[in-house]
Each structure stands twice: as structure tokens, then as C-alpha cells.
Amino acid sequence: MTRGAERTGTTSCVRHRVPFYETDAMGVVHHSNYVRYLEIARILWMEEHHRPYREYVAAERHFATTRVEVDYLHVVRFDEEVAITVWLEWIRGASLRMAYRLEGPAGRVATAATEHALVDTAGRVRRIPKEDREQMASLLAR
Amino acid sequence: MTRGAERTGTTSCVRHRVPFYETDAMGVVHHSNYVRYLEIARILWMEEHHRPYREYVAAERHFATTRVEVDYLHVVRFDEEVAITVWLEWIRGASLRMAYRLEGPAGRVATAATEHALVDTAGRVRRIPKEDREQMASLLAR
Amino acid sequence: MTRGAERTGTTSCVRHRVPFYETDAMGVVHHSNYVRYLEIARILWMEEHHRPYREYVAAERHFATTRVEVDYLHVVRFDEEVAITVWLEWIRGASLRMAYRLEGPAGRVATAATEHALVDTAGRVRRIPKEDREQMASLLAR
Amino acid sequence: MTRGAERTGTTSCVRHRVPFYETDAMGVVHHSNYVRYLEIARILWMEEHHRPYREYVAAERHFATTRVEVDYLHVVRFDEEVAITVWLEWIRGASLRMAYRLEGPAGRVATAATEHALVDTAGRVRRIPKEDREQMASLLAR
Numbered sequence: 402m403t404r405g406a407e408r409t410g411t412t413s414c415v416r417h418r419v420p421f422y423e424t425d426a427m428g429v430v431h432h433s434n435y436v437r438y439l440e441i442a443r444i445l446w447m448e449e450h451h452r453p454y455r456e457y458v459a460a461e462r463h464f465a466t467t468r469v470e471v472d473y474l475h476v477v478r479f480d481e482e483v484a485i486t487v488w489l490e491w492i493r494g495a496s497l498r499m500a501y502r503l504e505g506p507a508g509r510v511a512t513a514a515t516e517h518a519l520v521d522t523a524g525r526v527r528r529i530p531k532e533d534r535e536q537m538a539s540l541l542a543r
Numbered sequence: 544m545t546r547g548a549e550r551t552g553t554t555s556c557v558r559h560r561v562p563f564y565e566t567d568a569m570g571v572v573h574h575s576n577y578v579r580y581l582e583i584a585r586i587l588w589m590e591e592h593h594r595p596y597r598e599y600v601a602a603e604r605h606f607a608t609t610r611v612e613v614d615y616l617h618v619v620r621f622d623e624e625v626a627i628t629v630w631l632e633w634i635r636g637a638s639l640r641m642a643y644r645l646e647g648p649a650g651r652v653a654t655a656a657t658e659h660a661l662v663d664t665a666g667r668v669r670r671i672p673k674e675d676r677e678q679m680a681s682l683l684a685r
Numbered sequence: 686m687t688r689g690a691e692r693t694g695t696t697s698c699v700r701h702r703v704p705f706y707e708t709d710a711m712g713v714v715h716h717s718n719y720v721r722y723l724e725i726a727r728i729l730w731m732e733e734h735h736r737p738y739r740e741y742v743a744a745e746r747h748f749a750t751t752r753v754e755v756d757y758l759h760v761v762r763f764d765e766e767v768a769i770t771v772w773l774e775w776i777r778g779a780s781l782r783m784a785y786r787l788e789g790p791a792g793r794v795a796t797a798a799t800e801h802a803l804v805d806t807a808g809r810v811r812r813i814p815k816e817d818r819e820q821m822a823s824l825l826a827r
Numbered sequence: 828m829t830r831g832a833e834r835t836g837t838t839s840c841v842r843h844r845v846p847f848y849e850t851d852a853m854g855v856v857h858h859s860n861y862v863r864y865l866e867i868a869r870i871l872w873m874e875e876h877h878r879p880y881r882e883y884v885a886a887e888r889h890f891a892t893t894r895v896e897v898d899y900l901h902v903v904r905f906d907e908e909v910a911i912t913v914w915l916e917w918i919r920g921a922s923l924r925m926a927y928r929l930e931g932p933a934g935r936v937a938t939a940a941t942e943h944a945l946v947d948t949a950g951r952v953r954r955i956p957k958e959d960r961e962q963m964a965s966l967l968a969r
Binding site: 420421422437440441444453454455458479480 | 846847866879880881884905
């Protein structure tokens with residue numbers, strides 16, 4: 402799927418330089434911060450390939466996170482740059498799944514996936530509008 | 544002021560055991576987390592001496608932070624306990640100032656102060672209701 | 686496994702009251718914070734059932750996180766209490782897996798699992814000392 | 828002092844686009860994150876005007892934060908860009924003070940200052956090496 406998405410040019414990639422405050426007493430980035438890196442990447446993906454996430458927020462809609470998986474392969478240290486590549490893995494009526502690859506100066510740092518459901522401000526699941534869903538589906542690797 | 548507040552029993556004290564994720568690559572609690580400790584302490588103070596902060600939130604009011612000052616005296620490490628003592632320093636028509644003393648296993652860790660303005664959800668400054676203000680003013684050390 | 690662990694009394698449970706700074710603009714706890722809740726819970730588990738994690742830190746060993754999975758079932762809001770229950774799911778020569786159940790005032794909030802490898806300060810994987818491994822293995826539900 | 832530093836070209840400016848995870852349930856950036864913005868800015872300043880902070884870290888030296896002051900003037904929201912400008916305010920034998928101006932799309936967001944002491948990994952205060960101190964002193968506005 403990754404290679405498919407890459408082939409069709411529907412990934413986004415954000416570069417993040419590790420600030421000191423993201424490190425922990427092991428001397429490396431605390432693992433919880435990777436989950437935040439994923440969010441930065443998928444919000445960029447929406448902007449580059451779909452539409453700015455702030456438009457969903459303005460319409461009182463959110464893509465609530467329903468699942469997170471991260472496999473940690475290598476540590477990252479203060480001041481190193483992490484490149485987070487993201488693409489859409491699948492989309493359904495009210496939910497979608499994004500996949501991620503994180504790379505640091507020494508290669509692969511982590512792989513990850515997140516799943517999301519569209520919700521309103523009361524937290525009720527809402528169908529993704531047909532035009533939005535079809536546009537995102539067209540970004541899937543074939 | 545501190546001693547006055549302590550004399551009149553209008554302080555609150557919260558004990559916080561340092562989680563690993565609050566440490567940084569210096570091996571100590573990252574200094575930005577102290578600002579979060581202050582928030583935990585003043586929310587406890589409101590509950591113990593005034594009324595639960597969630598009542599302000601439910602009424603669409605917030606005590607927006609308008610100033611923070613922290614003097615760092617000693618580091619704190621993973622798994623150590625920090626005791627944060629808080630009291631009201633002054634209160635005016637729409638704002639108030641809280642003062643803090645942080646102590647760890649080896650003594651004084653930091654002193655701090657925060658100032659807050661009552662705002663509505665649009666961010667407009669609102670007068671603190673007279674009864675709330677008078678009740679809080681009665682907690683000031685004399 | 687859960688029920689087994691619960692039956693044999695080898696879970697730990699930590700209660701965490703949600704501070705304001707853990708919420709996000711959706712009005713609920715940001716999903717990345719759940720990963721931090723897991724850490725608080727498993728460090729308590731080590732203390733209650735194995736030995737204080739600070740002893741590993743003092744010996745320049747860390748249980749580096751190699752995998753995180755979280756399934757989010759329900760939001761949690763400011764000032765609500767989350768109970769995080771944790772138990773050991775398996776242990777091998779140099780790694781182990783913990784499982785978690787998070788409950789809020791309205792029931793199940795999330796389920797999660799984390800995997801860890803014992804590493805030295807250079808990040809090299811090290812075997813878990815035999816006595817430590819056997820003691821932890823004895824905590825597994827049968 | 829600000830105008831002096833600006834005149835002599837010894838400020839640095841970092842642009843930070845607000846990620847969703849830095850917002851809170853008031854719908855704005857949580858005030859504790861501003862303290863982290865300051866760190867990003869002064870580390871860039873060291874790199875642009877002095878030398879990369881990672882060289883201090885590699886030499887087992889840190890500029891421990893001894894004081895933080897922030898005045899909050901305006902909220903910042905998700906996806907807005909904050910420009911953090913930083914300059915050196917004074918430098919002494921073992922300590923220095925940085926000043927900051929934060930600007931968002933609608934103008935001034937905050938002003939701030941931080942003080943730092945050079946310490947070794949045991950936390951002992953160490954004199955700033957003469958050549959480093961003199962080089963930084965030359966950056967002060969006159």
C-alpha cells in the first residue's frame with residue numbers, strides 16, 4: 402500500500418527537528434511524542450491532498466482518533482530531524498486509516514497507523530460527506 | 544503574604560509524583576512542566592476554597608492566564624514527589640494573582656506566581672461576579 | 686488474559702484526574718496523553734508487583750517502548766477521573782508486553798497494549814536478568 | 828534593549844505553526860506551551876549567533892533555566908502561525924538572560940524573558956568559558 406501511495410504521489414512528508422523539550426531522561430525523544438508527530442503529518446496531508454483541517458474544525462467536525470499503533474525501531478535524539486511520511490490506507494462511510502513511516506538521520510525510526518471517525522462536537526459519529534469521501538478515495542493507491 | 548495565607552489556612556497543597564514522561568535529556572523535570580504543576584495546584588485551591596473550576600467551564604467562563612513567573616531553585620527527578628502549595632495573592636474586578644511554593648525531597652524547588660483574567664468563550668474580559676469576588680477576597684491573608 | 690491476571694491479583698490500578706492542560710480544542714483529553722497514562726500505570730505495576738522502576742534507571746537500564754497500541758472507545762473530559770488498570774501479558778528473554786484497560790465515569794474509555802525491550806544507556810538490547818524474569822513470569826495469569 | 832538588538836541584527840526569529848495537540852479545551856494554545864516556544868527560539872538563536880546547543884550537550888553542559896516570565900496578551904489558535912523573536916538581554920559569568928516577543932496573525936501575542944545558568948551534568952554551576960562569553964557579549968545591543 403505504501404509503495405502504491407508513493408507511486409501515485411499521494412503521500413505528504415513533514416520534517417520535524419526535535420526540540421529539547423521532547424526528550425526524556427533516557428536522552429531520546431519520549432515515545433508519546435511520536436503520536437503527536439503523526440498528527441502534524443496527517444494534518445499536512447489533509448491540506449496538501451484534501452482540504453485544510455481547520456475547515457472541518459470551523460464546521461464543528463473532527464476526525465476523532467479511534468486507534469493508534471506505533472512500532473518503534475530506533476531512537477531519535479535532540480536536534481535530529483525526523484521526516485514523517487503519511488498516506489491514506491483506507492476510507493469508509495465515517496472512518497479512515499492513515500499509515501506513516503518515520504525516518505531519522507540513521508534510517509527508519511518507526512512505522513505507525515492511526516484510525517479516525519468523523520464526529521460532531523457532541524461526539525456523535527457522522528458520515529463523511531460523499532464528495533469528501535470520494536475525493537479522498539481517489540487518493541488511495543490502486 | 545505567604546505566611547499570612549498559611550496562618551489563615553487558605554492555602555492548598557497538591558502532591559505530584561514525577562512521571563518519566565515529564566523528564567528531559569538533562570535527566571530532570573523539564574522546566575515547562577512546572578507551569579502545568581501550577582495549574583493543578585490552583586484548580587485544587589478553587590475546589591477547596593472557592594468552587595470547582597468545572598463550574599466556571601460549564602458556565603463558559605475561564606480564568607485565562609495573563610502572566611506566569613517561575614524562579615527555579617532546584618531540579619526534580621523522575622519518581623520524586625513535588626508538593627505544590629498555592630494561595631491567593633490579590634483579587635480585583637476581573638483578575639487575580641496566585642502565588643506558589645514548590646518543594647521536593649531536598650527542600651525548596653521553585654517559587655512562582657500566575658495572574659488570571661476572567662474571560663468568556665469569545666475571550667472578552669468579564670467582571671468576576673461580586674459574590675465570587677467577595678468570597679475569594681475573604682481568603683486573603685490580612 | 687485480563688481475567689486471568691485479575692483473578693490472580695496481579696494487576697495494578699492508578700486513578701488519574703484529568704488536568705486542564707491535557708485537554709484539546711475538541712474539549713476532551715488529547716489522544717496522545719493516553720500513551721502517558723499507560724506509562725504511569727506500568728511504573729506503578731512494577732513498583733507494586735516487581736521492583737521500583739527507579740532501580741532500573743539507577744542501574745542504567747530502561748524498558749524502552751517498542752510498540753504501542755491504543756483503541757479509543759470514549760472521550761474523557763477535564764476533571765474526570767480515569768482508572769488505568771495494567772497487567773503483564775507476556776515476558777521473554779529481553780522483552781515484555783503489558784495490557785491496559787482505561788475506565789472513566791461512563792465506563793470503558795480505551796484498551797491498550799505496550800511492548801518493551803530492556804536496553805542499556807547505549808540503547809543495546811540486554812537480557813532481562815533471570816531472577817527478574819522469573820519473578821515477573823510468576824505474575825502471569827495461568 | 829529590543830530595539831538595540833534588532834538594530835544590530837542579533838535577533839533570531841522562528842515561525843511555528845500551531846499543531847492541534849497544543850490547544851486546550853478553551854480552544855486556544857495552552858499557556859504552558861509558550862514556555863516551549865521560547866526554548867525553540869533560543870536554541871535557534873544559539874545556532875545562528877553563537878554555536879549549536881548540541882555542542883554544549885555533547886560537552887555535558889546545559890543552560891539550565893533559572894527563571895521564566897511570560898506576559899500573555901492575545902490567544903493563538905490551531906493552525907495559526909506564531910513568530911517568536913529572541914535576543915540576548917544580558918550575560919554574566921555563569922548566567923544570561925534572553926528576551927522574546929511573540930507575534931501571531933493579529934499582532935503581539937506575548938512578551939517573555941528567561942534566565943539561564945550554565946551547569947554540568949551534576950547540576951553544579953560552571954562559568955561560561957571566556958571566549959563564549961565574550962562572543963555572546965558582542966551580540967548585545969549597545
